[in-house]
Amino acid sequence: MPEKLPSRSEDFSEWYNQLVLRAELADYAPVRGCMVVRPYGWALWENIQQALDRRFKETGHVNAAFPLFIPMSFLEKEKEHVEGFSPELAVVTHGGGEPLSEPLVVRPTSETIIGYMYAKWIQSYRDLPVLINQWGNVVRWELRTRLFLRTLEFYWQEGHTAHATEQEAIEETLRMLDVYADFAINDAAVPVIKGKKTESEKFAGAVMSTTIEAMMQDTRALQSGTSHFLGQNFARAFEIRFLDQNNQLQYVWTTSWGLSTRFIGAIIMTHGDDQGLVLPPKLAPIQVVIVPIYKNDAERSAVLETAQRLFHELQAAGLRVKLDGREEMTPGNKFYEWELRGVPVRLEIGPKDVQSGSVTLARRDRPGREGKSTVSQQGLPETIRALMNDIHRSLLERATAFREAHIFDPKDYAEFQEVVQRGWAFSWWCGRKECEAKIKEDTKATSRCIPFEQPGGSGRCIVCGEKADQKVYFARAY
């Protein structure tokens, strides 16, 4: 039978790589750094999309689609933007067998081409705000790639909004960060910390970048979603102007915000265990798997009849259910397989259950015997709903407790350098680039965010000892 997964403690990154492949979330494509998202992985992504899209619609956004190709000159219109992205651009120089008069960039993000269109569409304050989101793919020519975490091409959504006032654009930026945090916590059971990026970590072309940061089980940080206040930078670059109520020509204020398939990596590394994936119930492609157990034909037909009846009952109750009727595989083998693939709830139905009107329930967040219980077939959908809520709650609690146990408040820089190798440091920082750079140089840890939730007061910079009025999370990051 398939060998065991490497354990997280012996080799976390190998655990991750093998898990992605073996759970059939994704596979390596024939192009270096590119991945194929397999049906199971895509189903997970579709559930993420639905959860987010619903929230985008609720907050007044509409979807649209912009081109994959962007004229090179567009990128060059915003100075910081082009400086940030030019090293990682894929550029198309030929089309239809002829050299192009102007190279086309495969979009690394769409601020520029959307800015160009907004300039055409926006004339008056009556046209504002523009609240558009796009689901799509982008390409960034990364040097070191990992499935889901960093690939040359990835799937995401990017929201792009334009507003009449700075205030309104900042509010939008923060509102969408809240949407991400709400999704992460309440749908993915991934606890996140909301905050601001430092100058050196912010998006190329942004005035302010905000982020949700999550801690993986190896204690590294993963930026799981970002929302940017772009000020008038792109408005000026693309002449996005409107006439206000006083007939004055003004530049709009824009925002952009994105969450990518990287989030799948966050789910894997937040909840996964040594048996495999542990998917949060609300996003799991299969929420309940039914494994029938029998020895002979008589048992087989009785068990399958019950299994099918319960399958339809659960399906009718709106649960994503799978009945695993494969004849060639033993139940034990199926248990291992569905555990590897992270299905939150497993239902075992055997002759004894048929007899007594019960089923055996196994919850994925507690592997082995410990997670098993026998429950009545009566009211099974409700029982399972309650169980899934409990699983969600316990995943979130466990991940939060893990994170809290690995956030440190080092007393001095020596201790800082030590703790940042086994967790995050939450430390005072004076705000100077040099101190931030020294940390990166000495420890490979970077500033993750300046959390909105601050202890208040002031302290001394962990590096230079100068007065500091903000505390910052520092961590090694993906």
Next chain:
RNA sequence: CGGGGUGUAGCGCAGUUGGCCAGCGCACCGCGUUUGGGACGCGGGGGUCGGCGGUUCAAGUCCGCCCACCCCGACCA
């Protein structure tokens, strides 16, 4: 792009100082027996040994070049 490593069946590997027909485990296909935590028997299919060139009577094995991938650094959602 620098440092290190690996390329033999889908996956994991073995293959002696070069020697006849390139092997093993798992997976896969067929038949039968099995099935409450990774079943078993029998029978099968599957290979330009990463690529190109060289040395040799003879290359998976020796030499050169190239390619791909993995790990470590510089860039990053």
